[in-house]
Amino acid sequence: MDTSAIIFYAISAFTLAMGLMAVTSSKIFRSAIWLLLSLVGIAALYFWMQVEFIAAIQIIVYVGGIVVLIIFSIFLTQQAGTKMPKPSLKRMIASALAALFGLFFSFNLINHYGFSNTGSPHFSVSVNDVGTQMLSTTEHGYILPFEVVSMLLLSAMVGCIVIAIKPPEEQPKKDKAELENEHIDIPETVQEYVDATISEPLITTEV
Amino acid sequence: MYSLHAITDSIQNWLSVRFSPLWVLIIESLIVIVLAIALFAVLGLVLVWLERKVAAHMQIRLGPNRLGPAGIFQTSADTLKLILKEGLTPDGADKLLFNFAPFIVMIVAMLALAPIAFANGFQIWDVNIGVLYVSAVSSLSVIGILIAGWASNNKYSLLGAMRSGAQIVSYELSAGLSILTIVVLTGSLQISDIVHAQQNGWWLFKGHIPVIIAFVIFLIAATAETNRAPFDLAEAESELTAGFHTEYSGMKFALFFLAEYINIFIVCAIGATLFLGGWMPFHIGDWTQFNHVMDYIPSSIWFFGKTFFLIFLIMWFRWTFPRLRVDQLLTLEWKYLLPISLFNLLLVTVIAIMNWHF
Amino acid sequence: MSTVPLTHILFVSTALFFTGMYGLFTRRNMITILMSVELILNSVNINFVAFNKYLYPQKMEGIFFTIFIITIAAAEAAVAIAIVINLYRTHKSIDVDDATEMKW
Amino acid sequence: MDVTENIEVAQTKQQEAFPGRIIPTHGGGIIASTIQDVINWARSNSLWPLTFATSCCGIEMMSVASSKYDFSRFGFEVARASPRQADVIIVAGTIVQKMAPVLKRLYDQMADPKYVIAMGACAISGGPFFYNTYSVIKGADHVIPVDVYIPGCPPRPEALLHALITLQGKIKSGMTREQIKANPIQL
Amino acid sequence: MTNEAIKEFVSNALPSATFDESGEFFTIQIEAVQWRPLARLLHSAPYNFDYLFCLTCVDWKTHFTNVYHLTSTDHRRAIVVKAKVDRNDPLIETVSDIWKTAEFHEREVFDLFGVRFKNHPDLRRLILTDDFEGYPLRKDFEDAVNMIKL
Amino acid sequence: MGPFSLIVLTIAAVAFSAGGIMAGKLFTKGSKNAHKGQPYECGIPTQTSPWHQFNVGYYLFALLFLIFDVEMVFMYPWAVVVKKMGMTALFEIIIFIFILFMGFLYAHKKGALKWM
Amino acid sequence: MFIKEYITEIAKATKSLWTGMRLTGHYFIRLKTVITEQYPDNRDTLKMAERFRGEVTMPHDENNQHACTGCTACELACPNATIKVITKFELTPENKKKKALDTFVYHLDMCTLCGLCVDACPTGAIQMGQNFEHSVYDRSTLTKKLNKPGSKIREGVE
Amino acid sequence: MYTETQIISNSNDELVVNVGPQHPATHGVLHLVITLQGETIKKVEPHLGYIHRSIEKMCESLTYRQFIYASSRMDYLSAHINNHACALAVEKGMQIEVPQRAQYIRVIMDELTRIASHELWWGAMAMDLGAFTPFFYAFREREKITDIMEETCGARLTMNYMVPGGVMTDIHPDFQKKVKEFIELFKSKIDEYDELVTGNIIFQNRTKGVGYLSKADAISYGCTGAVARGSGVSCDIRKLYPYDIYDKVVFDEILETEGDSFARYMVRMREMRESVKIIEQLIDNIPEGEHQAKTKAVLKLPKGDFYTRVETARGELGVYIVSEGATTPYRIKFRSPGFSNLSALDQMARGGKIGDLMATMGTLDLVIPDIDR
Numbered sequence A: 001m002d003t004s005a006i007i008f009y010a011i012s013a014f015t016l017a018m019g020l021m022a023v024t025s026s027k028i029f030r031s032a033i034w035l036l037l038s039l040v041g042i043a044a045l046y047f048w049m050q051v052e053f054i055a056a057i058q059i060i061v062y063v064g065g066i067v068v069l070i071i072f073s074i075f076l077t078q079q080a081g082t083k084m085p086k087p088s089l090k091r092m093i094a095s096a097l098a099a100l101f102g103l104f105f106s107f108n109l110i111n112h113y114g115f116s117n118t119g120s121p122h123f124s125v126s127v128n129d130v131g132t133q134m135l136s137t138t139e140h141g142y143i144l145p146f147e148v149v150s151m152l153l154l155s156a157m158v159g160c161i162v163i164a165i166k167p168p169e170e171q172p173k174k175d176k177a178e179l180e181n182e183h184i185d186i187p188e189t190v191q192e193y194v195d196a197t198i199s200e201p202l203i204t205t206e207v
Numbered sequence B: 001m002y003s004l005h006a007i008t009d010s011i012q013n014w015l016s017v018r019f020s021p022l023w024v025l026i027i028e029s030l031i032v033i034v035l036a037i038a039l040f041a042v043l044g045l046v047l048v049w050l051e052r053k054v055a056a057h058m059q060i061r062l063g064p065n066r067l068g069p070a071g072i073f074q075t076s077a078d079t080l081k082l083i084l085k086e087g088l089t090p091d092g093a094d095k096l097l098f099n100f101a102p103f104i105v106m107i108v109a110m111l112a113l114a115p116i117a118f119a120n121g122f123q124i125w126d127v128n129i130g131v132l133y134v135s136a137v138s139s140l141s142v143i144g145i146l147i148a149g150w151a152s153n154n155k156y157s158l159l160g161a162m163r164s165g166a167q168i169v170s171y172e173l174s175a176g177l178s179i180l181t182i183v184v185l186t187g188s189l190q191i192s193d194i195v196h197a198q199q200n201g202w203w204l205f206k207g208h209i210p211v212i213i214a215f216v217i218f219l220i221a222a223t224a225e226t227n228r229a230p231f232d233l234a235e236a237e238s239e240l241t242a243g244f245h246t247e248y249s250g251m252k253f254a255l256f257f258l259a260e261y262i263n264i265f266i267v268c269a270i271g272a273t274l275f276l277g278g279w280m281p282f283h284i285g286d287w288t289q290f291n292h293v294m295d296y297i298p299s300s301i302w303f304f305g306k307t308f309f310l311i312f313l314i315m316w317f318r319w320t321f322p323r324l325r326v327d328q329l330l331t332l333e334w335k336y337l338l339p340i341s342l343f344n345l346l347l348v349t350v351i352a353i354m355n356w357h358f
Numbered sequence C: 001m002s003t004v005p006l007t008h009i010l011f012v013s014t015a016l017f018f019t020g021m022y023g024l025f026t027r028r029n030m031i032t033i034l035m036s037v038e039l040i041l042n043s044v045n046i047n048f049v050a051f052n053k054y055l056y057p058q059k060m061e062g063i064f065f066t067i068f069i070i071t072i073a074a075a076e077a078a079v080a081i082a083i084v085i086n087l088y089r090t091h092k093s094i095d096v097d098d099a100t101e102m103k104w
Numbered sequence D: 001m002d003v004t005e006n007i008e009v010a011q012t013k014q015q016e017a018f019p020g021r022i023i024p025t026h027g028g029g030i031i032a033s034t035i036q037d038v039i040n041w042a043r044s045n046s047l048w049p050l051t052f053a054t055s056c057c058g059i060e061m062m063s064v065a066s067s068k069y070d071f072s073r074f075g076f077e078v079a080r081a082s083p084r085q086a087d088v089i090i091v092a093g094t095i096v097q098k099m100a101p102v103l104k105r106l107y108d109q110m111a112d113p114k115y116v117i118a119m120g121a122c123a124i125s126g127g128p129f130f131y132n133t134y135s136v137i138k139g140a141d142h143v144i145p146v147d148v149y150i151p152g153c154p155p156r157p158e159a160l161l162h163a164l165i166t167l168q169g170k171i172k173s174g175m176t177r178e179q180i181k182a183n184p185i186q187l
Numbered sequence E: 001m002t003n004e005a006i007k008e009f010v011s012n013a014l015p016s017a018t019f020d021e022s023g024e025f026f027t028i029q030i031e032a033v034q035w036r037p038l039a040r041l042l043h044s045a046p047y048n049f050d051y052l053f054c055l056t057c058v059d060w061k062t063h064f065t066n067v068y069h070l071t072s073t074d075h076r077r078a079i080v081v082k083a084k085v086d087r088n089d090p091l092i093e094t095v096s097d098i099w100k101t102a103e104f105h106e107r108e109v110f111d112l113f114g115v116r117f118k119n120h121p122d123l124r125r126l127i128l129t130d131d132f133e134g135y136p137l138r139k140d141f142e143d144a145v146n147m148i149k150l
Numbered sequence F: 001m002g003p004f005s006l007i008v009l010t011i012a013a014v015a016f017s018a019g020g021i022m023a024g025k026l027f028t029k030g031s032k033n034a035h036k037g038q039p040y041e042c043g044i045p046t047q048t049s050p051w052h053q054f055n056v057g058y059y060l061f062a063l064l065f066l067i068f069d070v071e072m073v074f075m076y077p078w079a080v081v082v083k084k085m086g087m088t089a090l091f092e093i094i095i096f097i098f099i100l101f102m103g104f105l106y107a108h109k110k111g112a113l114k115w116m
Numbered sequence G: 001m002f003i004k005e006y007i008t009e010i011a012k013a014t015k016s017l018w019t020g021m022r023l024t025g026h027y028f029i030r031l032k033t034v035i036t037e038q039y040p041d042n043r044d045t046l047k048m049a050e051r052f053r054g055e056v057t058m059p060h061d062e063n064n065q066h067a068c069t070g071c072t073a074c075e076l077a078c079p080n081a082t083i084k085v086i087t088k089f090e091l092t093p094e095n096k097k098k099k100a101l102d103t104f105v106y107h108l109d110m111c112t113l114c115g116l117c118v119d120a121c122p123t124g125a126i127q128m129g130q131n132f133e134h135s136v137y138d139r140s141t142l143t144k145k146l147n148k149p150g151s152k153i154r155e156g157v158e
Numbered sequence H: 001m002y003t004e005t006q007i008i009s010n011s012n013d014e015l016v017v018n019v020g021p022q023h024p025a026t027h028g029v030l031h032l033v034i035t036l037q038g039e040t041i042k043k044v045e046p047h048l049g050y051i052h053r054s055i056e057k058m059c060e061s062l063t064y065r066q067f068i069y070a071s072s073r074m075d076y077l078s079a080h081i082n083n084h085a086c087a088l089a090v091e092k093g094m095q096i097e098v099p100q101r102a103q104y105i106r107v108i109m110d111e112l113t114r115i116a117s118h119e120l121w122w123g124a125m126a127m128d129l130g131a132f133t134p135f136f137y138a139f140r141e142r143e144k145i146t147d148i149m150e151e152t153c154g155a156r157l158t159m160n161y162m163v164p165g166g167v168m169t170d171i172h173p174d175f176q177k178k179v180k181e182f183i184e185l186f187k188s189k190i191d192e193y194d195e196l197v198t199g200n201i202i203f204q205n206r207t208k209g210v211g212y213l214s215k216a217d218a219i220s221y222g223c224t225g226a227v228a229r230g231s232g233v234s235c236d237i238r239k240l241y242p243y244d245i246y247d248k249v250v251f252d253e254i255l256e257t258e259g260d261s262f263a264r265y266m267v268r269m270r271e272m273r274e275s276v277k278i279i280e281q282l283i284d285n286i287p288e289g290e291h292q293a294k295t296k297a298v299l300k301l302p303k304g305d306f307y308t309r310v311e312t313a314r315g316e317l318g319v320y321i322v323s324e325g326a327t328t329p330y331r332i333k334f335r336s337p338g339f340s341n342l343s344a345l346d347q348m349a350r351g352g353k354i355g356d357l358m359a360t361m362g363t364l365d366l367v368i369p370d371i372d373r
């Protein structure tokens, strides 16, 4: 165990703990914050793996974008302070068991596959290479996905706008000149009018 | 040109001769911690003092002058007082997150310091994705504000936090795009590469008008991202009393206050690095004599000089302009800055490819 | 860097995956479900990067897949949130059960 | 020494001497921690006022902020709108019955240590609205404990500066409100 | 537009009104119940008293008078209407729909004198606290604690 | 120092903040009273909870931001190599930006960039 | 055209912003324009306007004599009873009882410095003083006795 | 203890926020209860009385000489003009002829006060919109005026200079010189104001089209002063019902017709220039003579009611005195300009943003003690 390993385990523990809290916390805002920290933890993991570029993207897109969006939508749709209803115990146990089982199963699979345990010490990703490969039109280039991404983003944007934009509210037209236009009918003689009003019971405002 | 490499390397050598690698790491970490904290404290004190003086002189008054010469101890007194003030946590607040928010803000401010080249050869981590790293980290700062605003259980705080969320998030785009112009010109994200690319002239001068436009956009976006007037909607005093930190007091408030200034420093440092050549001295073409004289000024002075010049600009904005309204703020970004900077980026690309710059 | 075996990284990602699964099972609230989905996607990303790093250090396919997954996740999140907001506007609730019942 | 009790005693005494409704304060007095000169130096030189002005005296308070008098020389210019961050509340103007709970609330919500300056005749005693008014509180010290009184209607800006210096003197001396009333110090 | 004309106009509709021309303004004195019809009358053509610039009340110990100062922005002429209000059961109809400014002024009068305005949209205390007892501008108002007589 | 500096800087930030807050706690005792813990709202007791649904037009901006943010992410690697790759890269990005700009114009036309 | 409008708009906005910045910059670099008076330091040179009303004073001459007859005109003139004139009866040399001032109580904490009392005083016994530094820690010290102990009415003042 | 009725919204997405009584933008202790939907204002409900000092009740027990000083505490920024109104009311009742010199001095003082008040408004409004520096520039000139005032009247803010029958003391010998100096200075500085604020694009965007008040509404709400004139309602008392020597001086009534915040802003800015014009016409021509008419020591108004009005910096101030023939008024009502102007706030602010509310309130130029009295 060297420093690097310790750091890895610390980050992993942090990430997992935060992820767990994110799915179990009963306050939705907190849940979002734990998710955020978990994502930051994953970014730290990328840093640890020396893929700084991915780490930065992770932070920019996930933390700076998606989580902020989630937080906004929480403000918009939730009583953010109130507790969410707890799922039924049965369901919780069942889900936990299912998840644990899945975990155990997959991990068993991984263990049995027997990956080679040594990574290359010289693994590093330079943005330059990423860019070159992404834009190159050769066989290993990613230019097509790159352009498709723009289409994807375009359609996502259009979709968002179509779905989320509020239909223009029908505002009751404010009639500024209402008072002026109001037809004031003056009774034949004012006295008559006065008598008419007097005969009704006087409604008085509660003091 | 002076380089601090010699000094840092000799410290490294001296340490590694004497101690085991783990200890070297620990000692170095300690040095960095002490330096970073000292930098924070000093920057906070100096920047706040500077702001007060700048404000005062623009407002034809004197500003702090009773504690120490020209009042330089004024901010020390303020800091000490803030530390010694009671740190309240409102009953209704989400106590955990409420106390957590200042830490986030501080950590973000601190992390963003890592790739900044303070002087020739003096950089904590010359990360290979330099500017991308900085924009990534600074996009985290909105989280601290959102948490602070929400956890306070106060309407003003929440309103302020929402505003600043939308604002920071939006202005990140044009800040990023104007950073990209320099990346296009340099062909690297690494801060040291960017600085070295400006050896024979700063990008601001080399890059024609598009770079100047990018610089202006960067300044505006930087002002907005640090929640400074005229974009200080998050703490708009006349609207939301104190905005997202309404409920914070004592040291916790001081941390927000400090982080604001540190963030200013960071964005200005990035601006100085990208557009004004970082620690590179001012050189003019082939006036060797002149260039030599300039080289004698230590690189850290160049760096801090440029940074402080940008900081002064941002302060100048603050003390001149009225505040924008929240919808105008977003209109400015989405209708003006973003299209312009996209277009500008393409222009710069053409310039870069055609090698039209100097 | 190499003292941590690949399986440990895979374990972390698997655990994260099933944490997300657990959230998916237990939560009834659209936004929290979305959060769980994000966790799941992230665990996949970790795998991609780890495989790339450990098994094919000279290639960058894993990196690219991660980038594209993040992109798609962002687009998905954006659309999902838009739907959530729309749903909320029409139903004043973002509970999944409510949404299915009402058949909009 | 129980500060709260002291204030109550002081208030009952006041009531005997002075007419008008008194709203009891709980809490109140500053809790002087370790009496160290440095702390007091910092506190006395960094008094951030709450932006709180009810009436005419508030204009003179603004004058003090203005370039001619410029209380930023003392480092007071960081006027905070939120009581959590303010140190001193300058009661500039009349306090009326409806305002009293608000004032008290603001005072209560301030973080310790906190100080109060009563500026102008109104804040000291009801001033020009002393007689025959049903709504004016006869002095801010009926509501919250006051450290420094500065008479005048309104006091000149210089007078307010003098009051601030007086308050600094008090903080530097490290004495509590009651002690300093009992044995006034010379500035 | 002369005093005479107004006088004739008003007394046509409201024979019981009395007039007073001694003061600065031409004054119409009426009973409380007559006020609202008169107000509508005055506000509409031909005189268009569209500008209520002062509304107050005076406590005469035996009765109140509500004093309305009106101006016509077309004719630049001011008149005063004084409506007598019963002191024991002070009640008068609101004119806040005719002159919007009256809404606040009436609330103020209600607050300080206790005159109730029938059909006022939002008759609450405006200035004093809700739990304030009594109506301070009445002549018999006493507040033993706070009021110190000279 | 490499990525390790991140941890070091985090520690520094935490130490700094915690140190300050602890020092304050050590030297200052606050007084308690009934109003202190209540939210500040200009001196008036708060009636409704701020943790309330909150209808703002901000989220649309966040949505759009997310899209453009991802776009930016793709532009970083592009920007690094564009000088080297020359015109091809330029055309590629022009198509990329153009497609997105269409979306932007659409948003503008739909009024999504207007405040709601 | 749309683009042209767009650009002129931006140009105009930039110009207006620059105008403002130029003004503040102008003052920033001209330290002469600073108009701050440094109050506690300039105390010696600080001169109040001669009509400045800082407090009510009762000037005494060198024989410790004042001009107040105790007529209470000032007390009546004062709008909020800041002054309380307590009189006593003195025997004049002719053995007649004469009203004279005993204590002239002046509540500085209530005084609105309006000057009505000075206006009303028939003998000019009270004047508005120039002192304004009245800050105190204790309100009770603001209640003052204006006539000095042992002071007498000046000869010849009626 | 706190029993103010509060409206709690039932709807889900509405937020009720209290602004004030202690709030930097309410210029004192106005309390607004704002119903927000998002950031859009649905409703603004002013709550008054946080500085209700019962001046009207108090004046019932003050003599006619004494009550004037209380009025300068009402709208303290127009203290002189308030005093002027009260003095005019007493003079009207007693039929006192005021000497020419006193009339000139009064009008000059009024106009100086108006400038001072508008300056403060200008600074404070810019502050509301987030610009701090204008405040300091405004106070620089304002201090000059207060110095002049102090020299002649003896106080800086609450001068208590006007008495029934004239002014309390004659002007200071330096008065004319200083006023002329000030006028010269001010003329150059007011252009700076335009540079710094009026022309600023942000400022214009913040105020144009914000807080619209139609002409009909302005009349119906009884607005006066710059608020009404910004909507095109001619209501300058100095023109319509001239008092003292206002009928002898030449000046324009400023009218703007847009009815938005910027129009109100422009009205005040141009009014300052008009005031300068008035002072310029008068300052050299102050006639010699008495500064105060001979009056009885004890003033008694005849039975009857008297209404006088003046144009303060905020609009029409009416003083309505009901006298029973005693030494004290039987009932006094101050018709304050701010009260009516404030009632129109809800109308103006609806549909705007919080920032718009601040801009609108800034242009209303509220002085709360004047509203609460």
Ligand code: SF4
Pocket: D055, D056, D057, D058, D092, D093, D094, D119, D120, D121, D122, D123, D127, D128, D152, D153, D154, D155, G112, H073, H158
């Ligand atoms: S003391 Fe005088 S100036 Fe101050 S608030 Fe009271 S009345 Fe106004």
Ligand code: SF4
Pocket: G067, G068, G069, G070, G071, G072, G073, G074, G075, G085, G120, G121, G122, G123, G124, G125, G126
């Ligand atoms: S001071 Fe003047 S007015 Fe007052 S009691 Fe003495 S002599 Fe009379």
Ligand code: SF4
Pocket: G056, G077, G078, G079, G080, G081, G082, G083, G110, G111, G112, G113, G114, G115, G116, G117, G118
């Ligand atoms: S100055 Fe005015 S308030 Fe003061 S004592 Fe004289 S009359 Fe009374």
